[in-house]
Amino acid sequence: MSIIWGGAGDPATNDAVAGFVAAHIDGCERGFADFTTLGVAEEGRLVAGVVYHNYSPEAGVIELSAASTSRRWLTRPVLKAMFGYPFDEIGCQLAVLRVSEENRGMVDIARRFGFTSHRIPRLRGRQEAEIIFTLTDNGWRAHPVNRR
Template identity: 90%
Template sequence: MNIIWGGVGDSAKNKAIAGFVAAHIDGCERGFADFTTLGVMEEGRLLAGVVYHNYSPEAGVIELSAAATSKRWLTRPVLKAMFGYPFDEIGCQMAVLRVSEENRGMAEIARRFGFTGHRIPRLRGREEAEIIFTLTDNDWRAHPVNRR
């Protein structure tokens, strides 16, 4: 697996990765604005993508949205790159994920990586709650994946 980066230096790649992620997330038809992306390639095809958006440099907070067509993409090198960007490269103190309460698989993954969940009723519409997951830089650095 290879990690690739989009961003202002490669706007076509940036848009392609963001489009992949948006196409795989229910309710994300509008896509993203002002974003940077990370992609995971395998055998010449995009396997997964992460979109970094809603960046608030004043607060040191950025939102991540991710999607994949395989569960094998979350390797140690990908995780280190995925969280290295917000915490090490741009100096964020917190990363945020928004997850439908119906997406139990993603909620479990977020908890395994140290995120803390906050359930907000009706945030995805009248009938659906959303869980706002937060991960501080301290919690990320204390995670077992960083102990090597």
């Protein structure tokens, strides 16, 4: 697995990774605005992506949206890069994920990584709740993946 970065320095990669993520998230047809991406490739093929969006530098908060076609993408180096960007590179104090309560796989992953959950009824429409997950910089730094 290799990590690739999008962003202003590589707009084509940035758009490709964001398109990949949007195509794999139900209800994300409109895509993203003002974003930076991290992609994960395997044998030259994009298998996962993370979109960093809704950045509020004043509050030190950023939202992450992610999708993958491989269960093996969340390696230690990917996790360190994925959370290193918001917490170490741009100085965020909080990362936010919005996940359908129907997406049991992602709900379980977020809980395993120490995110705090807040269930909001109807946030994805009349019939579907969304879970807002938050992870502080302190919570991330205390996570076992950061121990040697």
